[in-house]
Each structure stands twice: as C-alpha cells, then as structure tokens.
Amino acid sequence: MNVWVTGANGFIGRHLVRVLADRGYRVHGIGHGAIGETERHRLGLEHWLNGEIDAANLNALAEHSGLPSAIFHLAGGSSVGLSIAQPFEDFSRTVASTARLLEWLRSAARDCRLIVVSSAAVYGADHEGPIGVDAATLPMSPYGQHKLMMEQLCRSYAVTFGLHSTVVRLFSVYGPNLRKQLPWDVCSRFQAGERNLMLGGTGAEVRDWTDVRDVARLLTEIDGKPQPETFQVINGGTGLGTTVATIAAILAKCWGGSISVQYSGIVRAGDPASLLSDDTTVRTLPFDWTIPVEQGLADYVSWFKDQIR
C-alpha cells in the first residue's frame, strides 16, 4: 500500500512514518526540510520531496511514487506563538496548502482517502468538561482559526465533490523528539540546574495529554477502518484530563532529586482553563490508548536525558 505523509519531517510526522513503515506501507513524504539518504532510510521513507504542497510537486511525487491510497495531511502551522508573530505564514502553511492539496486530489486522485491532522485549538477557550466534536468552535488564535478553515475546506470538498476526508483533532501531544511546550520547557530547566521552578498560570489548567506514539498508531488505524461518512471529525484525545501541576510533578519525580514547582497565577490571555476530549468518536472506532501519562513522561525524561548526552 502506497501512502503519503505531508509534513513527514515534523514531530508527529516522523513518528507516523515509522509506524506506517513498520506495518508494511510504502511511505512517501512531502514537506519542508532537508532529509539526507541515511536519515530517510532510518525514518522509513521511500521517497522525500522537500518542497511546498502544490500541484507541480504533487504531480512530481505521483510520477515518482504512483498515486497514494491515502494521504496523511500533517503539514501546516504548528505553533500558536508563531501564528501570532506571522499570521500570514501560518495561513499559507495551513489553509492555502490544504486548498492546493484538495484541488489536486479532485483532479488527480478522487478516491484517495485524506486523513487530516487538526487541533483542539479549534474549540477555543470557553468549554467546561469533555468537549464533543459537535461543540461550538471559536478559536482564540490564528493557529486555531486556520486549522478550522482547513477543516472547512475538507468538508466543502466532501459535500460538493465527494472527496473523502477524516479530520482528527489532536489535543496535547507530547513524546520523544518534542522540543517545545511544557515537558520540554520543564526538562530544559531541570537540565539547566533549576530546582525551584516558577511556571506561568495556576497549575490547575487541565489538558488531555497524549503520547505521540499512541497518536501515530491512532492515525494509522483510522486509515484501516471503513469510513461511514464522506466527511468525519474525530477527537484525538483520551478523555482523561491531567493538570499542568500533575505533569510537572511527574516530570520532577522522573528527573529525580529535590525539585519544587510553583505557579505565578498569571494566566496567558486566551489560554483555556480546560481542553479535554470527549472520547466518544475515538472509542467507537474502536481505539485504545496504551500509554498513560506516567509512563509516557518517564519515557520522555529518558529520551531527554539521552539526547543531551
């Protein structure tokens, strides 16, 4: 089976390519970043096209690799902060690239299945408790807004042209190779010798933490399931909330030694108090999450200590 991964050189992309290759897929990638031959083999990529997602490059990839049975679309903006610093760049990466991909599929590969990685950021800040896929969407950042627009383009091509797509809204994905966000920041400060950490917010912020290895398996298994609707949205979260304070405490324990963490109480504007998945859609696939945060974070700390050696 011939599948493509856009953004295969990203944090989740690299994990996904590995899982797909291990399951016997022939995996081809397109997106930004140079990947050398050795690295390409190590990742599990048959072919890597370093370039923009546009008709010319997609045609070139098809000529080289044949048409795909599925495309995992992971390319796009990956940072709320960068989307505020450079909103047009985020728009181009997330929305315009998806528009070009869909248009290419419409003309060249109508039966190809599209699995699109979106974000819980589409929901915005005003939710309490588990958020279902039909909840109101009111994104608070260009990042979340552009992900929502990406989803809407997929829905539009499904409704009008019958293209099949599955949107997977991921929650707080962490794991080996993540070099940003809370686990990275906390470990980096432990590494720098800090023993009395002051973090922003209250520590009570609830997130639905998912290990990237589970997420890569989820995406792969979605492709293996029948798709009942032309367009579907899946919440890629566990349904279990863990506070920032708990995450920091687990990281401190895994790191070892005497460490204390305090909170400034200053909440970042637009930072939701809670982003927790209603996991109905993912449970009914069915799919089981296998890496609890305690294990995932222990693995993360091990990876962190390894990579700085």
Place this chain on the structure above:
Amino acid sequence: MNVWVTGANGFIGRHLVRVLADRGYRVHGIGHGAIGETERHRLGLEHWLNGEIDAANLNALAEHSGLPSAIFHLAGGSSVGLSIAQPFEDFSRTVASTARLLEWLRSAARDCRLIVVSSAAVYGADHEGPIGVDAATLPMSPYGQHKLMMEQLCRSYAVTFGLHSTVVRLFSVYGPNLRKQLPWDVCSRFQAGERNLMLGGTGAEVRDWTDVRDVARLLTEIDGKPQPETFQVINGGTGLGTTVATIAAILAKCWGGSISVQYSGIVRAGDPASLLSDDTTVRTLPFDWTIPVEQGLADYVSWFKDQIR
C-alpha cells in the same frame, strides 16, 4: 476622505464607487479588469490599479494615493456555479486575497476600517423564516464556504490584532448592470421573444431582494457610523421576502404584453427554499431601504431595454 474599493470593477463595486464619489470621497480602486481613462472618470474613480490584491500592489496604491481611512472589500468570487467549476480559483479570489489584504493592513494601516462584503450563502439551506446574524452557518457551496472563511479571517485579525472590520452579508442583490441571475435570465428570454416561460424550481422560493443602489448606500453609511465592536456582522437584507414567482410576475408586467410563467418543480440541489434576512442589525444602524421590489424591477426592465438598444 481617501477610501479604497477592492473589486471596484464589479456589479456592486461600480455602484458603490459612484455613491462614494457623489458624497465627496476620493475613491481609489484595485482589482481585476481594464478600465480606460474615460470610463474611470465616469465611474468616479480617482485611480484604478488593475491587479491582484497583494502587498506589492497595495503598497503601490498607497504610494500613489495615500493610506485610506476605509477599505470596502468587494473583491472575491461572485458565482456559486463558478465556485463549483473552479473551487480553487474561488478560494484564491475570496480567501487568499483577504488573507493578503488583512496582513497588509496589519503592517501598513492598522487604523483603517475594513468593510467586507459577504453573502447570505454562508447560512446554508436549512433555515426557516428570518435568519439572524447568530444563526448557524453551514454553507452548501464552495462559494458560501469561502465567504465564511473570509469572515473568519477578519474575526481572527480583529481578536488577535485589533483590526476593525464589519462584515455585511448581502442577500439577493439585483439592479442596473446585473447581467446574470433571475432578473437577467427572465428579461433575456422575454427579449428573445419567449412568451411562455418555464423556470426551474417551484416559484415559491423566498429571497430577500435588495436593489444595488440601496446596497451601495448601505455600505457607504456603515462607514459613516461609529463601530461599537472590533468585529461586527451585519445582515444586508430588508427583512421582506418575495417569491421567485412574484419577481417573475412583476418583471412580466413591467415588460408588457401577454406573458405566462410556469415552473418545472425541479429544485436544484442545495438551493435553499428560503433566504430571508432578520433585519435587526441593519435597522439598528439605523438604515432605511428606499427602493421596493416593484420600483427596483421596473427600473431594471427600463435599464435592460435601454442597454440592448
């Protein structure tokens, strides 16, 4: 006062430029289409830049004309049918051009007011009775979807960067120079000598018909009012519904002679049974519609007969 009109060469754009110029604004335009010097003067345009809405052209326009106090953003896709035939073209015209415009405003003209022409097509087909601006949006065509995405970009730039924009969702705009849609089709068939017309649908489809001259005045007057919110949405409809059968009957009466109109009963997929504005937002501006359909259609028939002489 220096104002810009994007898409100034379009059906509504040309009417708007005339109203603005008559009120003493210095009007500059950007968009597609060649406009000769004589025509430019006749329209009321001080300057016309025939080109894409991008940073280079917007900079060029600013250098030539100075920064605007307001931009009326009318550029974009203008046909449901074309948006299905060429969805990426419609995306580029409506969404990508707005992204470039907003980004340019963010860097070059943050205090400029933006008045954005959108469409009732964002609401989709499942509404009964008057539709309020907070009603669910579920567009049925790429045209409507892209207009909604355009609106969301404006909201995002308002929320994150404080850019002021007003979205005006227009309903069924007709009037002199409209060379498509129901009034044009019906008059063209009268003109061709048809006396027993068969139209699609049931004739009972309800639309909120607005004369383009009223619409041009509405857009102009919105610029003259204070804007209470950074981002606001206004329904640009009268709140009065008129059926297709009534419109056809008025046109037949204005045309003169013995004419009968029948309906096939075959409804086009995705064609809403009713698109009627809840006019609360427009009434509270305040704004009064002055051209009832009977008069507007009589004027339309006169214009039609004049232009074919």
